[in-house]
Amino acid sequence: MSALLYLIPIAVLLGLLGLGAFLWALKTGQFDDLDGAASRILFDDDPPESKDS
Amino acid sequence: MLDPSVRPTRPDAEPPRFDFAPYVTGLPDGRAALTLAVDGLHCAACVWLIESVLAREKGIESARVNMTTRRLRLIWRPGDTEPQAAVRHVASLGYRLTPFDEAGADDAGAARQRVLLxxxxxxxxxxxNVMLLSVSVWAGHAQDMGPATRDLMHWISALIAVPAIAYAGRPFFRPALAALAARRVNMDVPISLAVLLAVGMSLVQTATSQPHAYFDSAIGLLFFLLIGRYLDARSRGRARHVAANLLALRARAVTLVDPDGATRVVAPADVRAGMTVLVAAGERIPVDGRVASGTSDLDTAPITGESVPRPAxxxxxxxxxxxxxxxxxxVTVGSVGEDTVLAEILRLVETAEQGRARYVALADRVARLYAPAVHSLALVTFLGWWLVLDAGLQAALLNAIAVLIITCPCALALAVPAVQVAAAGRLLRGGVLIKSATALERLATVDTVVFDKTGTLTLGRPMLLRDGGWSDDDLAAAAAIAAASRHPLARALAAAAADARAAEGVEEVPGSGLRCGAVLLGSREWCGMDAAAESEEPELWLARPGTPPLRFAFRDTPRADAESVIGDLLRSGYRVELLSGDRPLAAGAMAGRLGIARWRGGCTPAGKAAHLAGLAAAGRRVCMVGDGLNDAPALGHALVSMSPADATDIAQNAADVVFQGDRLAPVAEALAVSRRSNRLVLQNLFLAFAYNSLTIPLAMIGLVTPLVAAVAMSASSIVVVGNALRIGRRKRQ
Structure with a gap:
């Protein structure tokens, strides 16, 4: 049973990690356009003149 | 993804001009940003097209289209480029862009949606995580888990659940407090009470080393309820975006001509009576007034519903x-703003809509009955165990809380939003946008469908009649000249000859016709005929030297599937009416052709609204389908209203449902889906009720352990959601 003492914190920590990742994604606007995001994978990656900075 | 017959976007003759300056925001790093509502966005390919066109534009740093809100966010470096240039490029693809004030009203809704998420x-x-620990505890009950380990599990559950509930419960606690402060009870009160009592009781149980704690029930309850709330907020959000984008369309700028002849672009609010306004060809006239100079043809269909342009x-x-x-x-401005005929129509719309605001959604009506019922059941349980069965305060309280938890409306909270989201998603794939949150519910009760004629039953575009006593060569000659004009009849003529090449040297005389050398194309008068003998149908005449003038007649044709849709509606038991602002003769002909027995022509906007009010007074539940300004008050008066996506923006604003494409089928589809979604909502409510009537007695006699509560809660929610998803299937019949 003593294994629980570190297994539970690990489980909770992993859960928190997932929660943190989700909240980060939400904050950076990745859930703002669920309809569009689904199709973006089909777009050409590089626009004619890449403007990525 | 969308209906293939959806109207292809076509460039505006001249894109409307806007004063972008008030909408541009400066970013901290010196760049400028602008948000624009995009009209005509159908699918992901449109997003790709707009974004790649703008990526070619020099100076544009970022252009990103949001498909959910149908808005484009532009970021550029001031000095390198101007938004006008970018907007012109996108407009030439056929999309209409309108500056959008992002700090507008829909921010609050979006923020609320994020809080819920x-x-x-x-x-x-x-x-x-709590469920993980609870499963161990439940397994421990059957096996050999000692009380110390069990209590440790309970304490860890408490450590996770209590802060989480304090955070995630706020969307329920706040409205509940507000309702209690106002001495009312809403759905949030029993929810908050159940969650807080369950947590409080579980803490006491844990501290006194009892075998059962309800942390998993409390947090699971919140999770399911938040899913329902979020889905609800999301579907409202979509409706809100559509409405806000439509409102932005009204912010068109006006070109003012100063007395010294200079022109400047101003906001509509700055125009005063007596000023002179310049209206380019293809623009909408912003004011009531009198033509000072220039001749043209006016499309008055938005106001009167008449399909033939009027010379000005x-x-x-x-x-x-x-x-x-x-x-x-x-145009010399006669009246502006509140005094125009347009504003008068808008007032009629507002008055009509005030009458409709009283509709109470089904979920709210259920909630009103629900809270008192649950609270009295819990009280009966508590008093029963405490006073009658002498069970002791703590045990009685535990059973009462079990009743609160088990009745808590997981299934009920999901019953309505799950169906509405699924139904709205299915309609969206068919090109139907639901603008109002309760539109589906109202649509389901409709028994009468009233159609406008021009632009609704018909396409609002004249088509050439084929039997006119002219040969294909005559048509080709006429079409070659017509190709130079923007007049709807000329366009229809040009479209009728598939490979017409535009003739050289065509001169247009606005209000009369076209001239190409000695050949004339235009009105009866223009071609030297007797103007008094006006014909019923819109017509164009072709006069060539040496031959008698030829007549090309046109008719505004019904949408391709109008007849079958009307037939379907009549067969499904709807009463169908036609209400038109056009001449009674034309309205009657159309009604006869489509098999509509009840029709009325020559209606004014107020007349239409009065007719709808009369129908409502006679107890009919009316769905009005219309596209023009003249329909807008009637749209507001109807129980529920629809308009095509190429309708005037005011009609779209007044409508609850907007459908895209050249077909009428979406009207029937929306009605059918709404009926089906209503059936599913009722089924779901019945399922939720059945679940409650099964589990409440169990809870009252004290048989509900945390395990039973968790299973019952999840099972009922899954059944309800699964039932709701059935509406998304059977897409293609």
């Missing part, structure tokens, strides 16, 4: 909302 994430995380010459009165088709006009 965050709360849902936290509740989901906590529910998962100096001295003629023009109305705000009509579209200037062929030549530039200078």
């Amino acid at each position: 965050r709360a849902m994430a936290v509740a989901g995380f906590a529910a998962g 010459r100096p001295g003629d009165t023009v109305l705000a909302g009509t579209v200037n088709l062929t030549g530039p006009l200078r």
Whole structure:
């Protein structure tokens, strides 16, 4: 049973990690356009003149 | 993804001009940003097209289209480029862009949606982890887990659940407090009470080393309820975006001509009576007034519903909302803003809509009955165990809380939003946008469908009649000249000859016709005929030297599937009416052709609204389908209203449902889906009720352990959601 003492914190920590990742994604606007995001994978990656900075 | 027959986007003759300056925001790093509402966005390919066109544009740093809100966010470096250039490029593809004030009213809704999503994430995380620990405890009950380990599990559950509930429960606690402060009870009160009592009781149980704690029930309850709330907020959000984008369309700028002849672009609010306004060909006239100079043809269909353009010459009165088709006009402003005929129509719309605001959604009506019922059941349980069965305060309280938890409306909270989201998603794939949250519910009760004629039953575009006593060569000759004009009849003529090449040297005389050398194309008068003998149908004449003039007649044709849709509606038991502002003769002919027995022509906007009010007074539940300004008050008066996506923006604003494409089938589809979704909602409510009537007695006699509560809660929610998803299937019949 003593294994629980570190297994539970690990489980909770992993859960928190997932929660943190989700909240980060939400904050950076990745859930703002669920309809569009689904199709973006089909777009050409590089626009004619890449403007990525 | 969308209906293939959806109207292809076509460039505006001249994109409307806007004053972008008030909408541009400066970013901290010196760049400028602008948000624009995009009209005509159908699918992901449109997103790709707009974004790649703008990526070619020099100076544009970022252009990103949001498909959910149908808005484009532009970021550029001031000095390198101007938004006008970018907007022109996108407009030439056929999309209409309108500046959008992002700090507008829909921010509050979006923020609320984000709060709900965050709360849902936290509740989901906590529910998962607490459930993990609870399963161990339940397994421990059957095996050999000692009380010390069990209490440790309970304490860890408490450590996760209590902060999570404090955070994720706020969307329920706040409204509940507000309701209690106002001495009312809403759905949030029993929810908050159940969650807080369950947590409080569980803490006491844990501290006194009892075998059962309800942390998983409390947080699981919150998680399921937040899913329902979030879905609800999301479907409302979509409706809100559509409405806000439509509102932005009204912010068109006006070109003012100063006494010294200079022109400047101003906001509509800055125009005063007596000023002179320049209206380019293809622009909508912004004011009521009188033509000072210029001749043109006016499309008055938005106001009167009449399909044939009216010539406008100096001295003629023009109305705000009509579209200037062929030549530039200078208009002396007669009245502006609140005094225009347009504003009068808008007032009629508002009055009509106030009457409709009283509709109470089904979920709210259920909630009103629900809270008192649950609270009295819990009280009966508590008093029963405490006073009658002498069970002791703590045991009695535990059973009462079990009743609160088990009745808590997981299934009920999901019953309505789950169906509505699934139904709205299915309709969206068919090109139907639901603008109002309760539109589906109202649509389901409709028994009468009233159609407008021009632009609704018909396409609002004249088509050439084939049997006119002219040969294909005549048509080709006429079409070659017509190709140079923007007049709807000329366009229809050009479209009828598939490979017409535009002739060289065509001169357009606005209000009369076209001239190409000695060949004339235009009105009866223009071609030297007797003007008095006006015909019923719109017509164009072709006069060539040496031959008698030829007549090309046109008719505004019904949408391709109008007859079958009307037939279907009549067969399904709907009463169908036709209400038109057009001449009674034309309205009657159309009604006869489509098999509509009840029709009325020559209606004014107020007349239409009065007719709808009469129908409502007679107890009919009316769905009005219309596209023009003249329909807008009637749309507001109907129980529920629809308009095609190429309708005037005011009609779309007044409508609950907007459908895209050249077909009428979406109207029947929306009615059918709404009926089906209503059936599913009732089924779901029945399922939720059945679940409650099964589990409440169990809870009252004290048989509900945390395990039973968790199973019952999840099972009922899954059944309800699964039932709701059935509406998304059977897409293609």
